[in-house]
Amino acid sequence: MTTCGFSIRIVLLNLLLCVIIFYSVYYVVLCFCFTAFRLQMLDGLAPFDFKTSPSWIHSYYLVLLVSLEITYLVSGLLFVLVVEEWVWDYAVTVTVIxxxxxxAVMSEFPLTLHWWAALGSGLILMVCVGQSLAYYLFKDNFIYPVLDNF
Structure with missing residues (x-):
């Protein structure tokens, strides 16, 4: 029983670290993007804003899009340091969180297609880059199934 409780604590601690990494990276990248695009308004709701109309000429939308994608890329690399080869599981869980x-912040469920597309592409980016780095760093630890009679 203590072994199960111990591993659940480790999983929850790793999840907490991954959430902290994700939002820390997100706010740092947002600050850089707001500065790079010379925008003055950075509020705490920016990572949760799915109501901004998508437009390639709308700087605020571009900042939100670019910062989301960069956040997923960098977070995928950093998740490897915390969870080693379990990047996929933690990436999906952090995305659900x-x-x-x-x-909760926006008081409605996001139903905009552009937000889901950006989120999905970011998740795929995170997993592909993170898993590739994890494989490179921990390839001796990966468990491969035996497929003798397959």
């Missing part, structure tokens, strides 16, 4: 927090 982000969706939940977004719905």
């Amino acid at each position: 982000h969706i939940t927090i977004t719905a």
Whole structure:
């Protein structure tokens, strides 16, 4: 029983670290993007804003999009340091937490297609880059199934 409780604590601690990494990276990247795009208004709701109309000429939308994608890329690399080869599991869980927090902060569930597309592409980016780095760093630890009679 203590072994199960111990591993659950480790998983929850790793999840907490991944959430902290994700939002820390997100706010740092947002600050850089707001500065790079010379925008004055950075509020705490920016990571959760799915209501901004998508437009390639709208600087605020571009900042939100670019910062989300960069956040997923960098977070995928940093998740490897915390969870080693379990990047996929933690990436999906952090994304579900982000969706939940977004719905709570914005007081409605995000139904905009552009937001889901950006979120999905970011998640794929995070997993592909993170898993590739994890494989490179921990390839001796990966468990491969035996497929003798497959």
